Amino acid sequence: LLSFEPPWSYVSEPGLAAHVEDVQRARSLIEAAGWRQGANGTYEKDGEPLQADMEAAPGRPSRVAFGALTMDQVGRCGIDGSTIEADRSTLVDTGTYPDEGLDLAVVTMPTGIADSFASGRIRSPERPDGLNIIGWDDPESDALIDRMARTVDMDERAEASRALQRRLADELALLVLWVDTEPVAADRRLTSATGPIDASRAWWDRAIETWILPTR
Numbered sequence: 001l002l003s004f005e006p007p008w009s010y011v012s013e014p015g016l017a018a019h020v021e022d023v024q025r026a027r028s029l030i031e032a033a034g035w036r037q038g039a040n041g042t043y044e045k046d047g048e049p050l051q052a053d054m055e056a057a058p059g060r061p062s063r064v065a066f067g068a069l070t071m072d073q074v075g076r077c078g079i080d081g082s083t084i085e086a087d088r089s090t091l092v093d094t095g096t097y098p099d100e101g102l103d104l105a106v107v108t109m110p111t112g113i114a115d116s117f118a119s120g121r122i123r124s125p126e127r128p129d130g131l132n133i134i135g136w137d138d139p140e141s142d143a144l145i146d147r148m149a150r151t152v153d154m155d156e157r158a159e160a161s162r163a164l165q166r167r168l169a170d171e172l173a174l175l176v177l178w179v180d181t182e183p184v185a186a187d188r189r190l191t192s193a194t195g196p197i198d199a200s201r202a203w204w205d206r207a208i209e210t211w212i213l214p215t216r
Helices: 023-032 060-077 139-149 154-170
Strands: 043-045 055-056 083-085
Touching: 043 154, 060 083, 139 154
Parallel strands: 055 083
Antiparallel strands: none
16 A cells, blocks of 8 residues: 555545665665674664564554564564564553654554644644644645545545645655455445445445345
């Protein structure tokens, strides 16, 4: 995934560049910061190894698996680390993690909600229910989000959303890792009071009160 909008969304931006693993560039950046590779292949500085452990929430196999994949990739860059399935009570609260001194946080965000990047929705101790849990504060993004909120024209909303997705990608505001999906099956005979059901449209399954299933 390259955006907060899933690829099946009608506002998905297909022109975003894919992220490519570049071990050599990663090693060059590490060495430029003063780290030197030790005898065991791990970078060191002042006698300390370059290490990054990742804590994963218990009972979430996808996150534990992602942690293992991440540690395998950073290991190829000369960084030592492991994935720890942490106790839920010790995990950092997403409302306070920017103040916890972490270098990186992997957090759950809702897909398709532009307000997750509005500066007026930044989560904080004073605003614990804020949707913007990454603390993104950018006037250009705010202008695009406001443009989306001010129109009901689907094409205009899609254009503004795609511009927002490009902005976030250009500024590396976030790296989208994966999206959890749930399969939906529908009887071929299913229709609605307003006409045929088009499963390719956004939110096609939201108005179930209008659905009609003919009897056999």
